[in-house]
Amino acid sequence: MTPLFGPRAPATQLATSLLPGELRRPEVPVEKSSRTAEIIDAARTILEAEGADALTMRRIADRLGIQAPSLYKHFASKKAIEVALVTDGLAEIGEATHSALHEPGSSSPIARLLVAYRALCVANAAVYRLATQSSFARDELPAGLEEWAGNPFYVVTGDPALAQALWSFAHGMVVLELDGRYPAGSDLDAAWRAGARAFERATSTGDL
Amino acid sequence: MTPLFGPRAPATQLATSLLPGELRRPEVPVEKSSRTAEIIDAARTILEAEGADALTMRRIADRLGIQAPSLYKHFASKKAIEVALVTDGLAEIGEATHSALHEPGSSSPIARLLVAYRALCVANAAVYRLATQSSFARDELPAGLEEWAGNPFYVVTGDPALAQALWSFAHGMVVLELDGRYPAGSDLDAAWRAGARAFERATSTGDL
DNA sequence: TTCCTCGGCTAACGTTGTTAGCTGCCAGTA
DNA sequence: TACTGGCAGCTAACAACGTTAGCCGAGGAA
Incomplete structure (x- = not known):
């Protein structure tokens, strides 16, 4: 298992054209x-x-x-080290979810996004957990990084409310999986598929 | 604003009949x-x-x-105090979501459940956050309490995978709201409605 | 040569959870 | 009445934590 992380294998922005509504990765010095x-x-x-x-x-x-x-x-502090850690993790997750938007595939964009999101979050489990501690100094992250990392959810739904709902679903699934909150023997793949299908239908049917 | 908490106002189990699949609250000494x-x-x-x-x-x-x-x-330890705090919180949230199943209303059972869940989690924000810290000693909670608190999600969907997806959505929404992770000015009510509608359709359409 | 900055070091501080061991009070019992 | 035991407080102390102050050697620049 090779470590999938920023500095070790620096994430490079693909030179593809942007989809409608897609943000470019912010410059982080x-x-x-x-x-x-x-x-x-x-x-x-x-x-x-x-x-x-x-x-x-x-x-x-x-x-x-x-x-x-x-x-x-x-x-300057331990918090600063944590921020550096999470910055790298967010960059890697964002890179993966953005590129999932562009990969062709038989499944829907929503399904591809969710698969990529889950895989990267699980791969960076410890960092993801760290970032979701309430004591984490989120306001010291590079400006625009979180927004960019969450942007694929907007691209794939085309609607702010639905995007936040989809992101919440994905975040909840990951957090509960990482914390071992589902009963042993749960079919998590099925839960991800069920959620994906629900949101696929919601986007294709239109909002109201 | 009166505090809505266990020992201060002990939550009592309503003597209504159980819905299909509904669990009874575990006896906690x-x-x-x-x-x-x-x-x-x-x-x-x-x-x-x-x-x-x-x-x-x-x-x-x-x-x-x-x-x-x-x-x-x-x-015995600080952890034990935290466990007692979360036990009360879970009991109160579970009580509210279970009774939301039985209240008649114009909206769907899923919508009623989500509204009740959100309201109780926000009312117990600090305890909810505490319970979602990865350092929390979840395995010392009374047996069956978490399962019972999550049971309404099964009752309302009738399907394990969909129940876990719906619970993940609700949990994600609450966590992200409490941690202030949504951009300022977000219409969270709209996000909750969008998610509720997606899951309502998913249940009414059947699984596959 | 002199001087400054960088990046190490030790000593120490205040705070945290926690343990050991002492003590006073009060109920129960011979 | 006198003894006894346990409950529930206390002080002192420990190890580990993040962090600060202040010292010092090496190495490059003027």
Whole structure:
């Protein structure tokens, strides 16, 4: 299983033309020194292997063979490290969902979007969980990144209300799956399909 | 605004007959001493007023005029206090959604369920957030309580996959609303209606 | 050579959950 | 009445957390 992550395999924007309503990825200034990159790399490794509780400044520093206070030469706070982690995760998820819009396929755009969204969120499970903690400093994310990452849901429905409903469905499915909230033995594929079909019909029938 | 909460206004099971597929509320042994009740009451007050970060053992103890270690005479850990808080919240939400199934109304059962779910989750916003933190000790909740609280979604759809999809939609809407993840000025009522309509059609049309 | 910045370090602070161990009170019982 | 036991408080303390202050060596620029 190869890690599917930003800095390790930098996500590049495909040079395809935009669909109606599709946003372009916002420019995010990447001026990472090698040490900063190593720090978020170590943080991600710990986060994915042992979960959010294990992500402490001392553990991150340990992995790099330095002391915790030295991390503050590179990041202003632990929150800033988390923001860097989530920024990469959002970029990767957004990249995947945007490109799912353009891939041809036998299934509907909604189904393709949902499949891509689920796959990427599960692949970045720990980061996704981190981003949905209420203590996460969402307001320090790069401007426009969240909007861009959510944009495919607008493209695929063509209606703001339906887009938010579809996004909520997808987000809810992912969160409940990652937190193990469905009873054991649940057929989650069937639940995803059922939701996809409901929203496909809602878009094809028109709003009112 | 009167607080809508368990111990303050104990939720009683209505003596109506059950709908097809509807579960009865599990018996949860309530052997609360007066002090334990005071503790979870103080905890809830802090949580609702100042959020999860303010919910510390010392703050809870302060409100009762005692020292933090004394709390351990009544609860084994902070997690246990959180579990008690969420147990009450789940009971109240479940009570409301179950009774929404039985209320007659001009709107569909799905719409009534969603309206009740949203209202109760927003009323218990802080507790709902607490319950969705990944660090929450879900496995220590009373057996069957979560299943019973989610049961109305099965009753109203009649299909496991569709029920999980509908629950995911509702959960996603609530979580994103509570975390302020929708752009300012979003018409959330419209999003709820759009989702409700999509699932109404999905149930009436049959599964495949 | 001198000076400044970068990126390490140690020591320490305040806060968190939690444990150990002491004590006073009060009910029950010989 | 006297003894006893447990309930429920207390203080002191610990380890781990994020974070700050302040020191210092290396290396490049003037």
